[in-house]
Amino acid sequence: MGRDNATIYDVAMDAGVSIATVSRVLRGEANVSPATREKVQQAIARRHYRPSSIARGLTSKTTHSLGIILPKLLNPHYAMIFTGAQEEARKLGYSMSLFPWSSLDTDAYNPAAMLTERRLDGVIVCVEYLPPDHDELVHAALQALRRFMPVVLIGCVPPWYDFPAVANDNAAMMRRVVAYLTGMGHERIAFIGGMQEDKDPLRRDVGYEEGLRDARLPYIASYRAYGKGTPEAGRQALLSMLDELKADYWPTAVIALNDLVAMGCMDAAWEMGLRVPEQLSVIGCDDLFCAPYLTPPLTSINTHQQRNGARAVQLLLSGEKKHEIVDWELMERASCAPIKR
Amino acid sequence: MGRDNATIYDVAMDAGVSIATVSRVLRGEANVSPATREKVQQAIARRHYRPSSIARGLTSKTTHSLGIILPKLLNPHYAMIFTGAQEEARKLGYSMSLFPWSSLDTDAYNPAAMLTERRLDGVIVCVEYLPPDHDELVHAALQALRRFMPVVLIGCVPPWYDFPAVANDNAAMMRRVVAYLTGMGHERIAFIGGMQEDKDPLRRDVGYEEGLRDARLPYIASYRAYGKGTPEAGRQALLSMLDELKADYWPTAVIALNDLVAMGCMDAAWEMGLRVPEQLSVIGCDDLFCAPYLTPPLTSINTHQQRNGARAVQLLLSGEKKHEIVDWELMERASCAPIKR
DNA sequence: CTGAAAGCGCTTACAG
């Protein structure tokens, strides 16, 4: 296949100049005579020469590649963040590598090792889905990373993380969502999905409780189900919630951790003969592309994930130390309705 | 931030040995005395030393990073391929960078330039969504890439592409799908989405026509609508197809290019008051995670995309020259039903 | 405007 490519020496020899001169035309420096430039460019073309960014990186201490650590990409939520980050990176001349990390699934694997060897110019890390008991592990990984490259956090970032971040205020979101539902007359509002963690004041549970308090409603533990962020987890959780409660106490609205969970809840409702939204309002989060195509179309929250991914790249490369709180938008569709007396 | 990291020289000095010795313990070579090894390891730990894979790459001519060129990741189909490839790569010690390329959207951008400079150890490229009139452009890009690194193709790969590949036989898939529908009594079968291209014998249109011929049905141009692979494109296409035809001639079944298009078709059907599947059967392709959660659950084709992504990585790293044809599975759900007389 | 030389941080024969 002939994969021994031409080097700058080959080109220099062909053009009858020094490698310094080749380097100059490569980087488009002005101080090269037109004739020389021409000769060099011809040699480059003839040899199909492309400078090795890896050799270049050794001198310039820069690789023009970034990394991003995310949970599973199969949730389109993360694919959107990745896409936003990747596109912004490309615009600025950087490539983007993905390093999945969800310690929920694979405790053994820690991407920090692979990343630190690669002298990336920076890394975006999404600390979601890393359960609270792994706090130290996460911190250690972040410290290790930071020693080698700038780090920007994205997603649900606890405020005490001492890193630049593009952070969702999940508590505020939830509070608003609860208000949206209580405003429609709902009083038995379930919240399904996610894990129990006490520390982070930005977490959804805080907002859930605040929202209930705002409406002077009691916090009822039976309406709070923990679980993974998948459709099947959502389905199971709602089914067992209904199973454990007399029908009089069934929730009239459920807030799902994300749209995947919401999809599972809608399925569970259908299995139990509950019509959405007439008998059960459902609201998701992330506003996945399929939300408008569900039956009924799913009300959700759009957090502008692509924009956030792009923003994280900007913070990374500019070196700004900001901790930005992301705005979001309630996408009202047909899966929530006022309660009927 | 102290980002000037220790080098092998620092470690060697700390441990009082030569850099060659440090290099040996780094790479786990056997011929180092236990005492020396210990000293070196301590120095490494104390310095938080991590070898630079980029310096290493300069000598070893290997970067342990792979690339993948895909259309938009926002279609979960491609996210699945990417995930499969990325996970397999990681298992083998490689990282994976994404380079989106859909010349449909961004003619200007050609990822080959960025890739060739990065001396990757290989690249997987998905040539789908690169329209036929860009054939030369695609070929040129592939040749450029191949000069610098091994290339494996994935997806709908025309057989005359002289590359190792993990290829879908879309023609066979379509033929089978048509048979599935004619077996249910359908005779007016529409096919929506994709572009008109004449050359590739593996393309869906070939199978569509074969399928009709198998059932001795006429090919009716009005039932073939071209378009992008998005829900909105699918919706529009079906709406205008219905609009242009007397209701007597409306299709009783539609085959969608992919699940996204199918979602749009189901929406269009709903808008026109056509019930799925009673009045219109719909079948998609790719078996996206949301297919089972649509109403009705969408019949689709599972092409084992994650497995294919992983397989492409294996071909890439093993150097096998195979052109593998992928098997697939019809996922029967409720969106297709026998026709009622 | 151009070139010789040092250096980036490793690995790899080659000696010993």
Add this chain to the structure above:
DNA sequence: CTGAAAGCGCTTACAG
């Protein structure tokens, strides 16, 4: 078992 030296393919002062 260990070290001195060359080399990977570039960039960057420094001279001229």
